[in-house]
Amino acid sequence: MNANELITALGAEFFTGVPDSKLRPLVDYLMDTYGAGNAMHQIAVNEGSAAALAAGYHLATGKTPLVYLQNSGLGNIVNPLLSLLHEEVYGIPCIFVIGWRGEPDLHDEPQHLVQGRLTPPLLETMGVQTMVLTAETTPRDVARTMERLRPDLTAGGQCAFLVREGALSYPKHKYVNAYTLRREDVIDRILDAAGDAVIVATTGKTGRELFELREKRGEDHAHDFLTVGSMGHAGAIALGIALQRPAQRVLCIDGDGAALMHMGAMASIGAAAPPNLTHILLNNEAHESVGGAPTAAGSVHFPALAESLGYRMVRTAATAEELTRALTEMQTAGCLTFIEVRTAIGARADLGRPTSTPAENKEALMHTLQA
Template sequence: MIAAEDFCSELEGRGFHFASGVPCSFFGGPIAHLSRTPGRYVPAANEGGALATAAGAALAGRRSYVMLQNSGLGNLVNPLTSLVMTYRIPVLTFVSLRGWPDPAQDEPQHEVMGTKTIPLLEMFGLPHWLLRADSDAKHFAEILTAAEEAVAAGEAPFVLVEKGAVGKCPATAEERDDRLDSHEVVQLLTELADEAPIVATTGYTGRELFGVSDRPANFYMQGSMGHASSIALGVALADPDRTVVILDGDGAALMHMGTLSVIADQAPANLVHVVLDNGIHESTGGQSTTSGRTRLEEVAAAAGYRSAVRCQTLDEVREQFTAARQSPGPHLRLIPTRARSGPMPPRATATHSPEAMRDRFSAALVASSGSA
C-alpha cells in the first residue's frame, strides 16, 4: 500500500502539480490530502469534465492527472477519444478497479465495467499499468517512470488501481448543526409521497430510503450517478396522471446539471424533484461538492421549473412538498442536510437483485397507472 501523502508527493516531485477528478473511496486519501491546500485539486462535476479540465491545464504547460472510478469511465470516453487522444494532450489518469478481478465480490453495478475496463483501454491502444494492493513505493515509482515516458510521447497513460493500493486519510467536512437530519427528512418524504413512485439516486440516499421504507414503488438506482432525474423524467412523461418523486443528492444533481434544463423544457406537471444537499460526496469519503457556491434551487428556477424552494425545517418540507403535489410542476425542493452519522442501512441489492427491483417497480407503475 502507498500512503496517501506519499502518493501525492511522488507525483508532485515529478512535476504533476494539477489534479482533478470525481470521488471514489479508493482515492479518498489523496483527494483529502490535496484538498487541504487550495488550488491543488479541482472537484469536477463528472469524469469527462475532470479530464477536459486536466487537458486544459496540460495545454497551459502544467503536468496534470485525473482520479476517477471505473464505473464512470463511460463519461470519460468522449473527451478521451475526441479531445485528449485526437490532439495528443498528455494527461495521466488513475482509475480505480471496482468489480475486478472478481465481480461477485463487489456490487452488481460494477460487474460490467469491472470486467471491461482493461479490454476497453486495450481496444483504444492506451498504455496502462496495474497498481496492486501489495505494491510498494518502489513499484509505484517504476510505474510513474513508465507513465512519464508515455506522457512525453504525447500519449494518455492510465494507472489502474486495485482496492487497498492507496492509503486513506480523513476528509475534513464542515459541521452544520443548522441542517436537517436526512433520516428524518426521508421518513417524512415517504409518508408524504404516499403511493407515488420514488426514484432514489445512488449511494447513501438510496440506502437510506431502503432502510426507512422498502416498497415496490421505490427504484433504488445502483451506479449511473446523476441519472435519477432522467429516469424519473421518463417515468413521469409515460403517465402524466401519476405523481413521480425524485430523491436526489447534491453531488448527483451537479454531475448532470443540464438535466434540470431538460426537465424544465419538457415541463412534466407531475414531477417533484427533491435534492438532499449535504455538501459532500458522502458514500465515497466525504469529499466536498460545489453546492456551497451553487444554489441548485436557483439553478432550477432559472432553468424554468414551476417552483424551486429551499426548505430549512421539517415543517417547511411538509408544507412545500404538499404544495408541490397539489399544483402543476415540475417542482424542486432543496433540503440542506447534515452529514449522516451512525450505521447505514445495507444496499437494496443485499436482499433484491437488480432484475427483481426492475420487475417489481415496473409492476407497481402498471398497477398505479392513471392514479394521482
C-alpha cells in the first residue's frame, strides 16, 4: 500500500511523531507533502511529546490527530496515553501508526525482541484497538476498519495500526545537509584522542561505526558501551559511570536526535559536573539511522545550551582543523566538557552491526571498570 493511500484511508489531517525505518515511506510522504515544523506536520523530540502535541491539536480543532512511532517508543507514550488521552481522563481520540520492530518470526536486533513480542498485549492492556498492516493489506481494508472504529474515536478512544515489514511503500526522499565531516571519520579521530577512556555510544549508526572501527584498528571492545536501544539515554548512562569511577575518563558520543529526545539529562550532567566526563554531540540535524528525516536540531544552539546547563568547557567543530583543536583541548581540560561536531548525513552502504551480544558487551565493560 502506498503511504498516501494509507493517509487517505485513515482520514487524518494532522501528523506528528518520531521517524522509524519501517515507517520511512510514511515519513517521506509527509515530508514531501507538508514538510516539517508546521501546522500540518511536526517531527517531535520524543513519542510522549508527540502525544501531547496531538492532544493540543484536538483541543484546538476537535479533529482526530495521527501519531507515528516505532514500537520501541511505546514506553514514552504510556504516560500521556493513560493519563491524558484515555477516555477515562480527557477522552482525546488519536490514531497511532506504529512500526513493528521485533515482530514474531522475523529476524531483528536483540534490543527489539522483547518489545516486539510485548507490543500487541501492551496495546490491548491500554485499551488501544489494533489492526496489523501487512504487504497484503489494501486501502479498502483500512477504510473498513476506520468505519468500525470511528464511534470509539468519537467517544474519546484510541486505535493503532501496527505496520509490519513491507506493508508501506513510497519513493525514498534523499536527505542532505551542508556539512562535510563524515561521522565515521570523526569517531575514528575521537578514538585517536580517547586513550584508555570508556566510551558510551548512542543508539543507531554511531555505535555500529564505533564497533567496526575497533575491529579495523585491531582493538577490543572492552572500553565501549554500545547503547543499542534506549534512545536518548546514553548521556545519563555515561554520567552514572563517571560519578562512580571518578578516576576513569568517560566519553559519551551522542546524536542530536537522541540528545533532544531526553534533553533533561544534560541538566543532570551539568548539575553534577563530573570533571572526568566529556559529552561529544555528533550533530547532523537528522534521524539518520531510520531514514534521515530532520530533527529539531537545526534551531537549537547546543553549545549555548550546554554552557547554560553547567558544562565547564564548551567547544564546537565543523572542520577537521576545528575537530583536532577541540579534541586536543579535551585531553587536558580536567573539567566537564561538551563538544558539538557538525557532521554530514550518510554512512557506508556496507556498514555492519555488532557481532557481540549486549550481555557480552556489558560484561566486558564491567570487567574494565572494576579492574
